[in-house]
Amino acid sequence: MRKKVFQLLADNTSGVLSRISGLFSRRGYNIESITAGVTADPRFSRITIVTSGDDDILDQIEKQVAKLVDVRDVKELKSQDSVYRELALIKVRAAAGERQGVITVADIFRANIIDVAPESLIIELTGDQDKIDAFLALLEGYEILELARTGIAGLGRGIENVTYL
């Protein structure tokens, strides 16, 4: 089992995301995360999918996704040539006495406190998945009330691998 990150450029049509996710569920492929958003050209969406499987399956995933009529381009974002970022919003129970401890941990990770309530804080953290996992591990002593993670968005480095529209 290997993890792989695929970047897709697809027509920005209403059914495109369901067609892609339907393909994964129908054929039993794993999706660890999927993010989608419009590109600079509003006719297209860029979709980042994190998936896992053995080499044969990963090869099939790439071919089956490429076969979808709406998909213009599929490529692997290899970790050494790419940047990945994920956004996490974490609501932690923290009364006045606990606040400073949470804020100190957040500062080390360059996270932001974006909401303060009498009993809780919301922390905003951006980074690759390892960084977010590491941060969550450090919060173990606190009670996480709610957690929202976006899944990663990614881009290849440099201009060699750009798909021009």
Place this chain on the structure above:
Amino acid sequence: MIGADAVIKCLEEEGVEVVFGYPGVAICPFYNSILQSHIRTVLIRTEQNAAHAASGMARIMGKPGVCAVTSGPGATNVITGIATAFADSIPLICITGQVNSELLGSDVFQEADITGAVESFVKYSYLIKDVNEIPRVFKEAFYIANSGRKGPVLIDIPIDIQNAPVRSFKYPEEVSMRTYKPTVKGNMVQIKKVMRELEKAKRPIICAGGGVLLSDAEQELRDFSEKFRIPVVSTMMGIGVMPTRHPLYYGMVGNNGHPCANRAMNESDLLIMVGARVADRAVSQPDLITYNKVLVHIDVDPAEIGKNVGPHIPLVGDAKHIFQDLDKQEAECSHDEWVDALDGYRRDMQVKRKPNPAYVDPAAFITMLSDKMDEDGIYVADVGQNQIWSCGYHVVKKGRFLTSGGMGTMGYSIPAAMGARLAAGKKQVIAVCGDGSFQMSMMELATMRQHDIPVKIIVLKNQYLGMVREYQHYTYKDHYSVVDLSGSPDLEKLSAAYDLKFLRLHNMDDADKVLDKFLEKDESVLLECLVDPLDLVK
């Protein structure tokens, strides 16, 4: 001009001659507009068969068959037909009426999310929300359905869009799709590699699937096989790529195939799979087809290559183009010894049956029928024991053999035969089914009468769902469950009710005479053959 008129104009632009379907309110604007067109409409008796009939037509014409049904149950009924076409890569255009676009999603009368429901059985689908999109959508739909790996495309059109005024109609001359560009021509480097392997090989073989027929590459395949003396076997969907009695053709492979074909494939040292999925019925153990041999896999769909088995030489492209390129190559090779050995297998490995003389022997009967059929006749096999007998004993000369290979949908043969007949002019078309599969489509006898489509029907009647009974015989030691077809209608009376000519064959004694009568005129006839209820295909 309204949307429905525009749809009809699109169909005319695509050269559509027949639409199979079943109306309902949501598709009524379409069926009103079609009255002003020369396009023929055929009222099928249940929607599933509209797709099967369009499939039969598509397979003979080499372009998409068209069906049009209403929203809700009309649309959901057609799904099995669409899935059947998808599994065999048959190009279809399925038009479904839909409720008013403003009511979509509110669960009104006869609303079904058909584009969502067919997602896994179509090559693509459209829900038209702007009447001015109609020409572009139809142009794209016909192109998608009939290019690359062919398949069904569904177009869902809400009734208000069908009734909306169209500003101006212009059918696009070219398709411009940013995202869809199938590969047609094979890579020359890979083609040269195939030739080098062919020079090295002592025992090469070609295994041809339905893709060869879909790309109309039979002649090119035959030229290649004859030029380099390469033996050919086929999958079920590939039956007819070569005449059955061609000296280099050795039969169908797979768990229901000919032992000689399977042995030929196993003993080969170079296997060229073309237009075949390497699916479980043809190749039960994919690992074995790369054992001790070089595997070349040719397919227009890159995702098929490596899906079930990893080939040594993948070659993506359309079979016709690739064989044209291969035919131009030269290679020093001689496979006479191998061909001689296979001829020996063919002689020695005949399947021996012990037919019960009190009944019709399906094997002998089907061979006799083939010999008496017109050279270019079309044989449509249904699903069940009858299909396996048809695959094993029908002799293709210059005609075609159609069946539901991928999905194995019972009831396929009668509607598909009707579609094939409408595409084939005056050619002889014969549907061969069992008494189970016949009853899944017998309502279409009315369609045949109403539209005067002279299809000939043979029912191999054994009073059981024979294929399942055979499975229960082997697996559950004759513990039969829900396979007895008692209560089936008297086919003679049924034929009389539909004003159809009827013949019955009790055993092989009269087969010659009865078959002559069956085939003598270009008319619909129903021939009932009484088959031993306990007969087995294996």
